[in-house]
Amino acid sequence: MYRGSLTDPVRLALAGNEYGSFQLVVAPFWKDLQDVSVSFSQLKGPRGTVVSADSYRWSRVDYVRLKGIDPRDFSARAYEPDPLMPADPFAVPTGEVRAVWVDFLLPPGTPEGIYRGTVSVASGGQTVTRKVEVRAYGFDIPKKSSLETDFWFSLYQWNWFYKPLNYTPELHARHAEVIGRYRVSSIPNDWITLCPQVPIYVEPEGKFTFDWTTLDKYIQNGLKNGSTAFWSALSCNSGWTAWMNNPNVQVTERATGKKVPLKKLIEGKSQYENPAYRDFLTAYVQHLKDLGINDISYYELFDEPNDNSRWLQMIEHHTFFKQFAPDLQLLCYGIDPLQLKAGKSAIGLIDAWAPHLTYIDGAVDKAIKERREKYGEKYWSYTCGEHRDKDGNYSPYCRYDRPYISTRMHFWFAWHYQMDGFLIFAMSGLPDENKKDNPAERWPNSDWSDGGYRGCGTLVYPGPDYQLIPGMRLANAREGLEDYEYFAVLKKSAELLDPAQDAALLAEVNKALEVDKDILSSMHVWTKDRSRLEQKRAELAGLIREVMSITVPQKRLTGIPASSRRREPPLCAPASP
Incomplete structure (x- = not known):
């Protein structure tokens, strides 16, 4: 039940380049x-400063039907809000x-102050x-995320929704623009x-060459819209490796223009000897x-190699990669430097470590950071489902039936561990119940199940006319990524201060850069109170402004004394997301 005011203003507190969100509920009393x-x-x-009404964007909230809800469980809801319709x-x-x-x-460069308008x-x-x-706080956060992200945006399942989906760079440009509004990579x-x-x-002469023209269009669409990472294998377990070893792939003879199956050109060769590969x-x-993205491109061939057989295959293939293509950046989710399987370690064969968030302890965290310091290996993590402790506390994830702050908290953990990148699995999954042959029966003409x-696996939805429909959980992920930027901006700004x-x-900055214990105590114990996060953000914003009052020429900050700036209470929308 809503307990807020029906007359107070909707209040937001933002940096430039930051989104603020709120909800309105429309309730008819007498007639439809x-x-x-x-x-x-x-x-x-x-x-006299004005912010255009074009800074707003609104959506109608739609609902997802949860399968298998126990009707005897009165705490469970059969429908949960998420899709944000056009x-x-x-x-x-x-009655509804x-x-x-x-x-x-908030546009970048907006001067500090209170801006008033109406909805x-x-x-x-x-x-x-x-x-x-x-x-407006009077400072900007970067337009592009400081944290690398890739939530695995794939389209092949959407073929089963649209039947078929003929995907092109032009359609991807539309999708990338939407995903980019949420500070998430879209390649x-x-x-x-x-x-x-x-x-x-x-x-x-027998050499194999490749026309990257169309692939580059997808990559550039993503980069234009703020992508910070690229899953260069185009898969987590097969991708280019499977494609370049597929005997049925068609290859064009440059001299004749004739297409021939790859089988004729690689017959009798192992995958490691395959000249095309x-x-x-x-x-x-x-x-x-050449594109300038090799350092943010990650080739994954063995996702979560948990059993000894896959682990040894990974060791063998990564050894080949390091010998033949040493600059190919290798990452496998579910691997950390302390793991040993079948007597083999992955050390020296991984360029970015990516243990599941719930498997990170003090030893794993220390080992990855030591290798990053010594060898430049990156520190990623991911979630693919939640984990519960013996008391029923759960780790962060993007479940429909959890508070939205659960999705947002991923990036407080990312800052806490000083990670380089993060995956929430995944962007565009399609549960089977949503595959319908008759277009008239497809969502949103029927329930999304x-x-x-x-x-798990679904943060965006395939909409009518090939639209990409975002969701409230993705919006809360964006909010977490924006929270991360407050920490990052403060840390970077403070580097210009004089130590003496x-x-x-x-000292005050360094203390504020730590995530407080009442916000994040352990993997399973963290705040569910959105106002506590807003309070921390207000503290960070005050310190950013104080630091910038010393280190940045006074073009935008108003010169309000630092003590009063930092102690202003946070502003929250009365109907918060």
Whole structure:
């Protein structure tokens, strides 16, 4: 039950380049509402500064049906809100309610101050208006995430939804623009879709060459929209390695233009001797270097190699990679430097360690950081399901039936452990119940079913006209990534302070850069209180402004005394996400 005010302004506190979100609930009292629409005024700030109404974006909240809910469990809900549908007029029958999700992006460079405007909901000639107040902190966070991310955006399952999906760089550009609004990487991780779009040639002298033109369009779409990592194998267990060793793949003879199966050109060769595979690896690494992204491109061939057989296969193939293509960046989820299987260690064969978040303890954390310091190996982590302790406490994940703060908290853990990258599995899964032959029966004309997975694998949805539909959990992931930026901006800004002259302030900064115990105590014990995170963000924002008042020319900060700046209470929307 909503217990907030019905008259107070919706309040947000933001840095430039940051989104703030809030919800509105539309409830008819006497008759059905038709053609409900939402509109916004511009926001007016200090000294005549104006923020355009174009900074707003709204969506209608839709619901997901949870499969297998026990009807005797009154704490469980059969439907959970998540999909954020396009901003089209909608109806609300009497006796029901509809929720509207609003995103507001504070433009970079917005001067510090309070900006005031309104949001209005209209239907049938009547309008209800609510005030909006946005506190601009007067500094920006980076437009692109400081933390590398890749949530495995793939399309092959969506073929079973659309039947078929003929994916192109032009369609991907639309999808990448949406995903980019959530600060998450959007380059597809989908070998079934992308590998066939890279023509392979065999030259007269027998060398294999590759036309990267179309693949580059996907990569550039992602980079343009803030992607910070690329799963270069285009898969977690097969990808390019499977494609370049597939005897049925068609290769064009450069001299004749004739297409021939790869089998004729590699027959009798092992995968390690396969000249097409070898030429691919050499050309691919060089191309990634030419694009300037090799250091954020990760080739994964053995995801979670938990049994001895797969572990030994991984050791063998990674040894080949290191000998033949030493600059190929290798990552396998589920591996840390302390693991030993069948008497073999992965040390020297991994460029980015990525243990599951729930498997990180003090020893694993220390071992990865030591290798990063000594060898430059990166520190990634991931979640693919939640874990519970003996008391029933659960680790962060993106389940529909958990508080949305659970998704947001991933990135507080990422800062706590000082990670380089993070995966939430996964972006675009399709539970079987949503595969329908008749287009008229497809979602959103019918319920979206979670398939019993409770959100595992699905953060976006395939919408009408090939739209990509984001969700509330993805929006909360963005909020966590923005939280991460407050820490990162403070840390970077404080590097310019004088260690002697600013010793007291540096001590305060260093303390604030730690995640407080009441926010994050252990993998299973962390705050569910959104206001506590907002309080910490306000503390970080105050310190950023104080540090910048010393280190940055006073173009935007107002000169309010640091003591009063830092002790301002955080502002939260009355109906918070």
